[in-house]
Amino acid sequence: GAVVSQHPSRVICKSGTSVKIECRSLDFQATTMFWYRQFPKQSLMLMATSNEGSKATYEQGVEKDKFLINHASLTLSTLTVTSAHPEDSSFYICSARRRPRQGGRFSNQPQHFGDGTRLSIL
């Protein structure tokens, strides 16, 4: 259980286009999803926290208008990189926290990660 699917796995596109990345929890409901960015040989940098039915919370320094996040359902969150430029090229990874079963503790739920999306802007 706890499978997170991220699509597409790789995107190559021209500068100025917008790119949408999907993150789905396949076998559980995810009330919270997270979006990370990872540069080569570095750790993960949290970009934003996405809660179902509400606006995303962005980390300091992350442009809200550049990285649009939508969390329309308990199993789907999307990240749209608008008007992408070469400096936006990176590896983007999403994660999801499972909604606990009745009586369970939300704080005990680990994050489950997708396989990432390699974005290359030419």
Added chain:
Amino acid sequence: AQSVTQPDIHITVSEGASLELRCNYSYGATPYLFWYVQSPGQGLQLLLKYFSGDTLVQGIKGFEAEFKRSQSSFNLRKPSVHWSDAAEYFCAVGRMDSSYKLIFGSGTRLLVRP
């Protein structure tokens, strides 16, 4: 401020040898601690987690980790490394405020000699 330190950028071990990856954290309360593994070009897989109770935690793929409060450490161990264990390993501490964010260490790359 909360932080996670993985002091070893690279570690090379021979196949069949034992492994220990170090992780130190700074957190004001009892932490929730995690170890994740990342293969090249892929996402992160949860190896194990510590929330409370027994300080020696068993995970998948034969890994274990021990929480030592006095040393603020959560080191990952495996008695016998396999070539398929070569990957990047990340230690993380979970913030237990309403954000539930993870704070990651910088990672340790494990290389396995045949």
